[in-house]
Amino acid sequence: MTSTWTSRIIIGLTLTFLIGPFFIIIAAGLSAGDFLAFPPEGLTLKWYIKVFEVESFRDSFALSMFLAVFGTIAALMLGVPAAYALSRYKIPYGETIKTVVAAPIIVPGIIVGLALLRYLVVPLSFTITLALFLAHTALVLPYAVRVVSSSLNNLRSDMEEAAVLLGCSRIGAFFRVVLPNIQSGVLAAFILGFVTSFNQVPVSLFLSGPGVRTLPIDMLSYMEITYDPSVAALSALLAFMSVVIVFVAEKFLGFSRYV
Amino acid sequence: MSDAFVSLQNLSLAYGKTVVVPDLNLDIRKGELIALLGPSGCGKTTTMRAIAGLMSLHGGSISIDGIDMSRTPANKRGIGLVFQSYALFPHLNAFENVAFGLRLKKLPKSEIASGVEAGLNTVGLSHLADRKPAEMSGGQQQRLSLARSLVMQPKVLLLDEPLSNLDARLRLEMRTELQRVQRDTGITMVFVTHDQSEALALADRIVLMKDGLIEQLGTPDDLYNRPETAFAADFFGFENIFNVSGSIITGPQGSAPINFKAVDGHLAWRPGAIKIGNGSHQGTVRGVAFAGEQREYVIDCQLGQIKASVSADEPAHEIGTSIAFDLPKAGALSILVT
Numbered sequence: 001m002t003s004t005w006t007s008r009i010i011i012g013l014t015l016t017f018l019i020g021p022f023f024i025i026i027a028a029g030l031s032a033g034d035f036l037a038f039p040p041e042g043l044t045l046k047w048y049i050k051v052f053e054v055e056s057f058r059d060s061f062a063l064s065m066f067l068a069v070f071g072t073i074a075a076l077m078l079g080v081p082a083a084y085a086l087s088r089y090k091i092p093y094g095e096t097i098k099t100v101v102a103a104p105i106i107v108p109g110i111i112v113g114l115a116l117l118r119y120l121v122v123p124l125s126f127t128i129t130l131a132l133f134l135a136h137t138a139l140v141l142p143y144a145v146r147v148v149s150s151s152l153n154n155l156r157s158d159m160e161e162a163a164v165l166l167g168c169s170r171i172g173a174f175f176r177v178v179l180p181n182i183q184s185g186v187l188a189a190f191i192l193g194f195v196t197s198f199n200q201v202p203v204s205l206f207l208s209g210p211g212v213r214t215l216p217i218d219m220l221s222y223m224e225i226t227y228d229p230s231v232a233a234l235s236a237l238l239a240f241m242s243v244v245i246v247f248v249a250e251k252f253l254g255f256s257r258y259v
Numbered sequence: 260m261s262d263a264f265v266s267l268q269n270l271s272l273a274y275g276k277t278v279v280v281p282d283l284n285l286d287i288r289k290g291e292l293i294a295l296l297g298p299s300g301c302g303k304t305t306t307m308r309a310i311a312g313l314m315s316l317h318g319g320s321i322s323i324d325g326i327d328m329s330r331t332p333a334n335k336r337g338i339g340l341v342f343q344s345y346a347l348f349p350h351l352n353a354f355e356n357v358a359f360g361l362r363l364k365k366l367p368k369s370e371i372a373s374g375v376e377a378g379l380n381t382v383g384l385s386h387l388a389d390r391k392p393a394e395m396s397g398g399q400q401q402r403l404s405l406a407r408s409l410v411m412q413p414k415v416l417l418l419d420e421p422l423s424n425l426d427a428r429l430r431l432e433m434r435t436e437l438q439r440v441q442r443d444t445g446i447t448m449v450f451v452t453h454d455q456s457e458a459l460a461l462a463d464r465i466v467l468m469k470d471g472l473i474e475q476l477g478t479p480d481d482l483y484n485r486p487e488t489a490f491a492a493d494f495f496g497f498e499n500i501f502n503v504s505g506s507i508i509t510g511p512q513g514s515a516p517i518n519f520k521a522v523d524g525h526l527a528w529r530p531g532a533i534k535i536g537n538g539s540h541q542g543t544v545r546g547v548a549f550a551g552e553q554r555e556y557v558i559d560c561q562l563g564q565i566k567a568s569v570s571a572d573e574p575a576h577e578i579g580t581s582i583a584f585d586l587p588k589a590g591a592l593s594i595l596v597t
Contacts, residue, residue: 161313162346164334166360166411176359180350 022239029233036229047233057234059211060218063129064198067214071136072144072193076186078137079144084174086145087152098145105142109202112139117206128209135203140193147192151185152178184253191249195242264289264447265310265415269319272305272471278317279305280471287415290445292438294462296452296494302471303451307417310449312336323414339408343419345400347392353379353403354388360411378410379403381440398429402436409440418450422457434460455495459483467491489525489594497527497592498566508586510562515540517586525594528586530555533567535576538585544576558582 024038032042051057082101086094104112113135121131155178163173179186204214213221215238223231250256263286272280280302287293295303308314310321312333320329328336348356357378361371379385382402392400401421408416421437422430438461441448452458458465459479467474467482467490475482475491486492489500501508503526506517517526518539535556542560549555550568554575558565567584576582 156344156346158342158344158346159348161333162340162342162407163348163359164313165311165336165338165340166407167334167363169334172363177348181348 022236025232025239026236029229029236031229031232033229035227036232040229047229048237050228050230051234051237054222054230056213056218056222057215060213060215063132063212064215067132067136068194068197071133071197072140072190074133074137075140075144075193076148076189079141079189080148080186083145083148083152084178087149088157101145102142104139109139109200110206113203113206116203121207128207128212131207132204132212132214135207136197136200139200139203140197143192143196144189147189148182148185151182151188155181188249188253191245191253195245199238199242262286262288264291264324265449266322267306267310267319268322270306270309270316270321271318272302272309272314273317274305278471280309283319283471283473285466285473285476287447287449289447290441292441292448292450292461292463294450294452294458294465295468296455296458296465297468297474298453298494300470301468303453303466303468304419305471306468307340307419307449307451310415311338311340311417313340337411337414339411339413339416341401341404341408341416341418341421343421343423345392345404347400347404347407349392351391352388353384353390353392353395356392356403357407357410359407374410378406381409381443382406382436398425398433401425401433405436405440409444409446413446415447415449418448420452421450423452423454437461467494486592487594489527492525492527492592492594496529498530499533499586500525500527500594501562503593508562512563513561515560515562519588519591521591522593522595524596526586527592527594528590530566530568532587532590533565534585534587535567535569535582536573536584538583540584540586541581542584543581544578547575547578556582558584560584 027040028036028038029047030043030045031037031040031047032044033040085091086098091097116131116135116138120126120134121128126134159177159181160170160173163177164170168176199216200214201216201220204217205220208214208217219231219234265285265287267283267285270280270283270285271278272283283302283306295306297303305314309316312328312331316329320327322328323336323338348359351359354375357375358371361374366374375388376385379388382405384399384402384406387395387399392403395403401424418437422433425433434457437448437450440446450461459482462479464476464478465482466476469490475487477485482491483495486495486497493500501510502524503509503517503521504523506520507514508517508526516539531553535558540560540562542558542565544556545559545564546557547554549571552571553568554571554573555566555568556576558567565584
């Protein structure tokens with residue numbers, strides 16, 4: 001009896017900490033007052049509407065979308081072949097390469113951001129958009145390699161040999177036999193990469209410049225000037241978007257298998 | 260040999276620096292069903308992979324139908340391989356699995372359809388054309404894999420342990436199936452197995468391998484009744500093997516006289532050739548197992564352990580009792596040491 005109650009309390013507290021903030025921002029965004037406040041002072045939808053009227057939000061949303069979609073696609077174009085090579089061939093220092101590829105997951109984003117700014121953007125005078133694109137690609141790459149690797153490891157390699165003996169080239173076998181069988185893993189990697197990139201703050205913080213900002217950075221700077229509930233409303237919308245994406249992915253792909 | 264269809268000459272194969280097959284010479288005739296037989300690690304699978312082109316040669320050559328294929332890539336050799344795990348394509352249904360190779364040949368649609376139809380028919384799977392491999396039984400998957408290779412009309416069909424994943428009843432069915440397909444198509448088949456009974460039942464000739472070398476090559480009758488080495492004898496059921504010199508045989512524990520003269524070398528008996536109950540040798544029953552028609556004994560004696568099997572109709576001997584037995588001249592296999 002006691003242990004059931006103890007575990008219920010622990011689960012309850014965990015959920016409160018995890019999901020509680022979500023409800024707070026939803027409510028704060030509904031507040032009728034002019035300042036961010038919780039509990040809300042009256043109810044209105046005007047802040048949720050205002051989000052779509054702020055021009056900088058629209059621009060930064062477009063940039064974030066661009067980075068999340070194309071950064072992730074670029075990461076997959078590098079990551080899928082890398083994962084394939086690591087799982088199928090005996091590569092010298094393969095284990096080391098795996099660790100290095102995973103490094104951005106381990107190294108704090110703030111360090112990655114600073115390093116990219118100091119040693120790539122400033123000396124090579126990259127444009128900010130290019131720098132952001134490269135940074136997001138690099139950030140998503142480890143997830144791409146990891147998730148695709150795990151679905152490749154579940155795929156028997158004799159299938160490719162069978163395809164070759166039926167007349168395929170090695171590359172043909174990859175496209176005709178391997179790719180169709182790991183496509184849900186690739187899609188899972190894409191979704192994970194997309195969400196990671198879209199919500200990324202520390203690296204983007206260093207690489208954002210005048211007029212070029214990702215959405216989370218734009219929200220930070222908006223708050224420095226205007227402390228109205230529209231930021232809460234926007235946060236709630238973004239959180240909702242992530243939840244929907246992951247929910248759909250779980251429903252159709254069994255997303256949690258890959259992550 | 261002029262009638263060689265597949266010819267392996269001085270073939271040597273290695274994984275990195277580890278040489279698995281040092282120097283193999285083998286000629287396979289057209290339309291023959293050959294078994295590569297041996298314990299795991301004897302190089303039989305490696306040899307098969309080399310014939311398929313899935314492994315590059317360390318030395319020597321492979322020629323098929325008079326053409327040197329040593330450097331020909333696997334997808335240009337025209338060789339079929341039925342994998343032990345079947346290696347079917349899980350995302351394709353039975354029809355598309357069989358059509359895979361035909362589509363790569365860019366055949367017209369109608370020809371592909373009729374080819375697949377015929378292929379599925381041959382293995383009795385026409386009614387399951389829409390099924391995915393995961394929705395089929397092990398035996399059906401095996402036959403699908405066979406059909407997928409057969410429709411390509413390969414010059415040689417290789418089969419890796421074709422019966423080992425099947426249960427006893429399906430094994431017999433598949434064995435019959437393979438023999439029928441072989442007779443109908445006249446295709447040259449090479450199959451790899453570690454099971455001597457499979458090799459005996461299926462093959463025209465058996466290549467017994469050990470440590471990458473051919474231990475003995477011959478018909479099932481040759482290998483079963485006239486094994487030429489102690490290893491071959493042991494592999495084909497002569498489980499009691501002793502050194503012989505004059506009229507004295509020596510086992511791992513000690514020596515004993517026999518009551519006939521043998522040529523120096525080895526003497527071997529199958530368990531069924533040993534008479535128990537009376538005879539000039541004495542031992543203690545260490546183990547007894549009932550095996551239907553037979554009762555199998557393990558007997559400790561001054562030579563070491565003896566394995567004997569006698570008709571289950573005869574009275575059983577308890578474990579621990581002492582027992583007399585005979586190593587008769589009839590049924591003794593003499594092996595010369597070269």
